[in-house]
Amino acid sequence: MLTRRDFVQAAGIGAAGALTSMIGARGREHAVWSLLEPTLHAVEPGIICLASNENPVGPGKTVLDAVRTAFGPTGAQPGRYSGAASALTEEIAKQFKVKTENVVLGCGSTQILRSATHLFTAKDKPLVGTIPTYEECAGYASMMGHPVTGVALDSEFRIDLDKMANAAKGAGLIFYCNPNNPTATYVGARATREFIARVNRESPDTTILVDEAYFDYVTDPDHDTHVPIAIENPRVLVARTFSKAYGMAGLRMGYAIGHPDTIKKMAEWDGGGGAGSLNVLALHAGIAAIGQPPDFTANERARNTAVRDFTMKWFADRGMKPTNAQANFMFVNIGRPVKEFREACKAKGVLVARDFPPFEKTHCRLSFGTMEEMQKAVAVFGEVLGKKVTARAA
Amino acid sequence: MPLSRRGFLRIVGSREEAFSGALIAARGLEAYYAEQQAPGARSRPVLPPGVEEIRINSNENPLGPGRLALDAILGKFPEANRYPFNSSPADTNLVDAIAAKYKVKPENVVLGAGSQEILKNAVRAFTSPERHLVTAAPTFENCTNTAKKLKHGLKEIKVDANFRLDIQPMIDASPGAGLVFFNNPNNPTATVHGAKTVADFVAKVRSLAPQAVILIDEAYHDYVTDPSYESAIPLALATPNVFVARTFSKAYGMAGMRIGYAIGRAETIKPLATLKMPYNVSVFGVAAAIASLDDPQHIADERERNTKVRDFTVQALTSLGCKPTESQGNFVFVDIARPAKEFREACAKSGVMVGRDFPPFEKTHARISIGTMEEMQKAVDVFRNVLRAATTTAGGKGRF
Numbered sequence: 149m150l151t152r153r154d155f156v157q158a159a160g161i162g163a164a165g166a167l168t169s170m171i172g173a174r175g176r177e178h179a180v181w182s183l184l185e186p187t188l189h190a191v192e193p194g195i196i197c198l199a200s201n202e203n204p205v206g207p208g209k210t211v212l213d214a215v216r217t218a219f220g221p222t223g224a225q226p227g228r229y230s231g232a233a234s235a236l237t238e239e240i241a242k243q244f245k246v247k248t249e250n251v252v253l254g255c256g257s258t259q260i261l262r263s264a265t266h267l268f269t270a271k272d273k274p275l276v277g278t279i280p281t282y283e284e285c286a287g288y289a290s291m292m293g294h295p296v297t298g299v300a301l302d303s304e305f306r307i308d309l310d311k312m313a314n315a316a317k318g319a320g321l322i323f324y325c326n327p328n329n330p331t332a333t334y335v336g337a338r339a340t341r342e343f344i345a346r347v348n349r350e351s352p353d354t355t356i357l358v359d360e361a362y363f364d365y366v367t368d369p370d371h372d373t374h375v376p377i378a379i380e381n382p383r384v385l386v387a388r389t390f391s392k393a394y395g396m397a398g399l400r401m402g403y404a405i406g407h408p409d410t411i412k413k414m415a416e417w418d419g420g421g422g423a424g425s426l427n428v429l430a431l432h433a434g435i436a437a438i439g440q441p442p443d444f445t446a447n448e449r450a451r452n453t454a455v456r457d458f459t460m461k462w463f464a465d466r467g468m469k470p471t472n473a474q475a476n477f478m479f480v481n482i483g484r485p486v487k488e489f490r491e492a493c494k495a496k497g498v499l500v501a502r503d504f505p506p507f508e509k510t511h512c513r514l515s516f517g518t519m520e521e522m523q524k525a526v527a528v529f530g531e532v533l534g535k536k537v538t539a540r541a542a
Numbered sequence: 543m544p545l546s547r548r549g550f551l552r553i554v555g556s557r558e559e560a561f562s563g564a565l566i567a568a569r570g571l572e573a574y575y576a577e578q579q580a581p582g583a584r585s586r587p588v589l590p591p592g593v594e595e596i597r598i599n600s601n602e603n604p605l606g607p608g609r610l611a612l613d614a615i616l617g618k619f620p621e622a623n624r625y626p627f628n629s630s631p632a633d634t635n636l637v638d639a640i641a642a643k644y645k646v647k648p649e650n651v652v653l654g655a656g657s658q659e660i661l662k663n664a665v666r667a668f669t670s671p672e673r674h675l676v677t678a679a680p681t682f683e684n685c686t687n688t689a690k691k692l693k694h695g696l697k698e699i700k701v702d703a704n705f706r707l708d709i710q711p712m713i714d715a716s717p718g719a720g721l722v723f724f725n726n727p728n729n730p731t732a733t734v735h736g737a738k739t740v741a742d743f744v745a746k747v748r749s750l751a752p753q754a755v756i757l758i759d760e761a762y763h764d765y766v767t768d769p770s771y772e773s774a775i776p777l778a779l780a781t782p783n784v785f786v787a788r789t790f791s792k793a794y795g796m797a798g799m800r801i802g803y804a805i806g807r808a809e810t811i812k813p814l815a816t817l818k819m820p821y822n823v824s825v826f827g828v829a830a831a832i833a834s835l836d837d838p839q840h841i842a843d844e845r846e847r848n849t850k851v852r853d854f855t856v857q858a859l860t861s862l863g864c865k866p867t868e869s870q871g872n873f874v875f876v877d878i879a880r881p882a883k884e885f886r887e888a889c890a891k892s893g894v895m896v897g898r899d900f901p902p903f904e905k906t907h908a909r910i911s912i913g914t915m916e917e918m919q920k921a922v923d924v925f926r927n928v929l930r931a932a933t934t935t936a937g938g939k940g941r942f
Contacts, residue, residue, distance in 0.1 A: 191628045199628070206623040215619070215826075219612060226615075226830070227606030227795035228597070255655050255800075258820055284820070291816060395623040398825030400655075416691075425655035427824050428798030429615070433622075 191499070196521045199499040201329065201362075201477045203395035203448065204517040207437060211396065214436030215429045230428035232435065239435050240403055249408040250379045252415050255425035257361060257389040257402030262288045263418045264385060264404070265321060268355040269294040273320025278307050280330055280504040282359065285323040294320070305331040305471040305479060309343045317351045325359040327366060327475040330504045330513040334474035336370030341377065348383055355410070358386045362475035364393035364445040365452050375405050382407040385414075390430075392476060393448045394437045399430035452476050455516045462526045466533070477501075477515040482533065486512045492532040498525045589893045596921050598911040599895040601729065601762075601873045603795035605847075605914070607830055608840040611796065614833035615826045622825065629825040636828045639835045640803055644775055649808040652815045655822040657761060657789040657802030660814060662688045664721055664787075664804075667813035668755045669694040673720030678707050680730055680900040682759065685723045694720075700902065705731035705867040705875060709743050716751040725759040726774070727766060730900045730909040732869040736770030741777055744784055755810065756784045761802075762871040764793030764841050765848050771870070778806040785810050790827075792872060793844050794834050799827040848872050851915045858922040859910075862929055873897070873911040878929065882908045888928040894921045 191197040206212075218232075219225055233253055241248045254260040261284040269275045275289040279298040286296045299315045302308040307328060316322050324343075327334045335343075340358070347354055358374045378384040385406040391397035404414060418425075437444075456478065460470045463480050470480040482489055486508055490500050501513035516522060589595065597604075606612075618629065626633040637648045644650075654660040665688040669675045674695025677686050681701075689696045697715040702708040707728055716722055724743070727734040735743070744756055758774040778784040785806025791797035801823050804811045823831075834840065852874065856866050859876050866876040878885050882904050886896050897909030912918065 191624060191630060193630075197624070197628055200625050202625065202628065203623050206620065212619050212622065215622075216616070219615075220606070222606070223609070223612045224604060224606030224795075226612075226798040227603045228798055229600050229602065229791075230798045255819060256821055258822075262819065391625070397625045398618070398622045398629055400626075400821060400824045424658040425800055425819070425822065427655075427800045427827055429826050430824060 194497060196498045196517055196525055198477075198515040198517055198521075198525060199501045200397070201392065201475070201515045202397050203392060203476065204521060205395060205448075205451070207390075207395040207399075207433065208440075208444070210440055211394070211433045211436045214432045218429050218432035226428055228428070230426070230431055232428060232431035233426055236401075236431050236434045236438075237403075239438050240405075243438050244373075244375050244405060246375065246379050246405060247408070250405050250411055252404050252406075252411045253426055254402045254404065254418075256391060256400045257359070257387045257404075258284060258400075259418065259425060260387045260402050260404045260414070261285050261323075261357070261359070263414045264355070264357050264387075265289050265294075265323075266292065267413055267417055268357075269320035271295070273318070273353075275321050275323060276312065276315045276319045276354075277323040278312070278325070278328060279506065281323060281325045282329045282361075285321070285357070289321075301328075301331060301333075304333060306333040307335050309335065309339060313343060313346050313350065316347050316354050319351065319354045322347065322354060322356045323359065324356055325361070327362040329361070329475070330477070330501065331471050331479045332473040332475045332477055332513075333471050333479075334366055334368050334371070336368060337372035337374075338370055340374060344374070344377060344381075344384060348381070352383070355383050355385060358384065360386055361389045361392055363388070364449055365476050366474045367449070367453055368474055378406045378410075380407065382409050385410055390434055390437055393445050393452075395448075396430070396433055396437065399433050400425075400427065401430040401434045452516055455519050455522050458519065459514065459516060459522050459526065462529075468533075477513055479504075479507075479511055479513050481510050482512050483510060485509050489532060493525075493528055496528045496531065498528045593893045595893045595895060596913055596917045597895050598873075598913045598917065598921060599897045599909075600797070601792065601871065601897075601909075601911045602797050603792060603844065603872065604912075604917065605844070606795045607799075608795065608834060608837050610833040610837045610840070611794075611830035614829040618825050618829045624825060626821050626823060626825050626828055629828065631828060631832055633821070633823055633828050636801075636823065636831050637803075639832045640805070643835055644779075644805060646779060646805065647808070650779065650805055650811070652804045652811050652818055653823050654787075654802040654804065654814075655819060656791060656797075656800040657759065657787045658684050659819065659822060660787045660802055660804045661685050661723075661757070661759070663814050663817040664723075664755070664757050665689050665692065665694065667817055669720035671695060673718065673753070675721050675723060676712055676715045676719045676754075677723040678712070678725065678728060680903065681707075681723065681725045682729045682761070685721070685757070701728070701731055701733075704733065706733040706735060709735070709739060713743065713746045713750065716747045716754055719751050719754040722747055722751075722754055722756045723759065724756060725761070726771075727762045727870040729762065729871065730873070730897060731875045732867050732871045732873055732909075733875075734766055734768050734771050734868075734870040736768065737772035737774075738770070740774050744774075744777060744781060748781070748783065752783075754783065757787060758784065759787045761787070761789045761792055763788065764845055765852075765872045766870045767845070767849055768868075768870050775805055778810075782807060783810055785814075790831050790834065793841050793848075794831070795844070796827070796830060796834070799824070799830055801827045801831050848912055851912050851918050854915065855910065855912060855918050855922065858918075859925070862922075862926055864929070873909055875900075875903075875907055875909050877906050878908050879906060881905050885928060888931070889921075889924055892924040892927070894924045 237248045237251050240251050265285045265288045269289050274295040274297045276297045289296050297315050299311045378386045389402040470478045621629040637651045640651045641648045661684040675689040676697050679698040679700050699711045775786050778786045789802040804814050864876045866874045
């Protein structure tokens with residue numbers, strides 16, 4: 149059985165070759181999906197979890213009240229198959245001023261990413277993604293025996309648009325994670341629009357999956373959603389999730405917005421976009437969440453930005469360079485293998501993220517907790533990094 | 543969901559349109575019908591004041607989860623923001639709890655977002671254009687629909703004269719198969735096969751089709767009262783290429799929570815682990831399921847409750863001149879001697895929602911889920927009126 153780390157290392161080599169040969173050799177059964185699952189265990193009380201890019205303050209009262217209401221007066225409603233998928237689809241469509249035919253739901257954006265990879269890649273239509281990026285699409289493509297082309301980031305850890313466009317020729321799907329997980333960098337809206345136009349021109353059969361999971365956390369002034377392009381262009385699909393700014397990672401709800409033809413394909417492949425996978429409490433939570441006034445996400449962004457600035461400054465002041473974080477996490481050069489940092493922090497009650505090859509010898513991904521958590525966490529980082537520095541000096 | 547509310551209403555108005563057929567194929571019938579019942583969807587006839595809808599069309603537990611499960615969900619509110627692998631208990635703890643219940647290892651269990659994920663992935667993993675699916679007709683359609691969508695081979699074997707899975711023709715259809723779907727008790731016919739019959743069936747299929755995987759779907763396990771029945775889980779654990787699917791959607795009362803699982807030998811279910819969606823079960827579902835597994839009395843009580851209401855319903859239908867099959871689920875399959883559609887639409891006007899068409903018996907049989915005793919007493923009154931009225935009408939036309 150492979151560990152997640154082995155998998156990511158294989159992916160980090162760059163090419164799909166490494167992955168597909170590994171999987172080819174072992175047979176499809178052995179390309180075990182669970183190899184992608186973190187080896188993390190449940191967060192114990194008192195532990196500060198900065199490992200999974202979760203929103204530390206949760207979905208808020210409006211959403212939790214909706215969950216409670218979804219029980220029904222006698223608590224019997226969770227016993228019923230839910231019919232709320234239509235209502236959530238309508239709410240999302242309303243929010244984005246699109247039609248319901250532009251929206252498909254998923255069990256987290258996980259299901260969206262898998263369906264898109266399934267539909268738009270093939271043995272002769274590779275997946276293109278950056279190295280590193282969120283592993284979902286690459287893992288699924290590899291499991292299906294579809295090639296994966298990895299594209300290195302630029303020197304600022306951003307998507308290298310030129311390299312990406314070149315790699316895209318003849319590809320089935322580009323996974324365009326923006327802001328990019330784990331590097332936290334963001335490509336501005338204008339540059340992304342130009343990239344999309346270029347790919348459409350140079351490789352007209354390639355679909356571009358723009359993953360806007362961290363959209364609500366971006367503070368770059370050149371920021372915009374690509375939903376308006378997606379609804380007009382069958383080769384562009386936007387993925388969103390309730391797991392990040394909406395604080396609902398535990399509920400499992402995501403969605404895609406796109407052209408009706410693309411959305412229809414997604415829905416048909418996986419049973420109504422996975423309607424059978426959507427739980428009733430998440431559906432009602434999603435309706436309540438997305439119906440909140442825009443200041444909900446604005447407030448969450450402001451909260452995150454303050455914590456982000458505090459944490460980035462702490463590292464920068466100590467000579468450790470973070471990338472330009474535009475998300476609820478940062479990617480920072482700690483000048484030593486992240487494994488030893490991670491283990492030392494864990495021993496002091498702070499969990500930080502897994503390895504992200506090829507940067508596992510230098511860079512750590514840290515999710516932002518609450519300000520109080522980060523104040524405690526940096527004290528731990530200081531002890532761990534300070535001790536190490538001292539030990540080396542000695 | 544590429545479907546506006548207006549489009550939705552249009553479908554409800556005429557369910558037999560081709561459009562709804564495509565929709566059903568894509569989304570699964572339970573989900574489709576569930577959606578029609580959505581609060582606020584205005585999908586049902588306007589009922590007279592004071593008449594509440596009785597939803598006995600989807601084989602749900604009318605009481606929902608037990609109190610401990612609901613409390614467990616409330617207890618997880620502070621962790622709504624955590625991924626299922628970070629919450630406490632984590633999704634792996636649910637796997638551990640299921641494994642402990644059956645005294646197996648975690649590697650013998652794969653979680654699904656409902657057993658539908660398990661069934662779909664079994665078809666994806668084990669069948670191909672060359673290696674067909676053997677299933678029954680009628681039976682739960684998830685596997686059938688998935689095989690059709692993938693254009694994989696399919697052999698559907700009509701149930702026997704007693705509406706049970708027809709053992710010998712299913713065995714005969716198994717050579718060259720990739721997957722054999724054996725729903726026991728069978729939805730929609732409500733019949734069950736005893737443990738010995740199942741064991742013999744498995745042995746014969748394995749001798750004729752050693753490569754075929756046998757999926758025994760025991761969704762309604764907890765409702766069976768026939769003493770000859772036993773779970774096939776021990777058989778699955780002892781036999782290569784056999785596994786059992788279970789769900790929390792029926793007796794556990796958590797259809798809305800979407801949790802099911804496969805249990806079998808690790809090497810048999812490994813492809814299901816491969817195809818499983820990561821983080822497919824919510825933190826609330828994990829907590830509720832673990833709490834439910836700690837509450838076996840709730841399941842025993844639910845079986846007893848269902849049995850009483852089922853007995854009442856079977857007797858009432860029989861006294862109305864209708865013939866139910868030998869029901870071992872939380873539903874009955876009954877010969878009403880007229881098209882199910884006609885019966886269903888007439889009942890819906892009085893707020894009683896019964897099951898969809900189940901070809902090839904849609905001209906004679908209805909599937910009626912078991913609600914609460916109070917609901918079934920009211921429903922039987924409606925059935926009586928509908929069946930009388932229909933008989934009179936039919937008589938007037940000289941059909942009987």
